[in-house]
Amino acid sequence: MTCEHVQALPTGVTADADVCQDCVAAGNRHWVHLRRCLTCGHVGCCDSSPLKHATAHHKATDHPVIQSHEPGEDWRWCYVDNRIV
Secondary structure, eight states, X not given: OXXXXXXXXXXXXXXXXXXXXXXXXXXXXXXXXXXXXXXXXOEEEOTTSSSOHHHHHHHHHOOOEEEEOSTTOOOEEETTTTEEO
């Protein structure tokens, strides 16, 4: 499955970090899983984490698609279409 948002993503975007940058900035290291924004490379924590920084990043920027930033996982989620892409 894919969507128009995946087709519009820039190429060559890499992760900014291997931690939730927003949690670290707030002095928190209690995230569950990491998600990477495929528009800008921002790494945030998942919605199972207390602070849900990946979703907060989407809401602040309207960047539509994230990808799991966990070893061995490569699935992507489109916030706009509310589905795996």
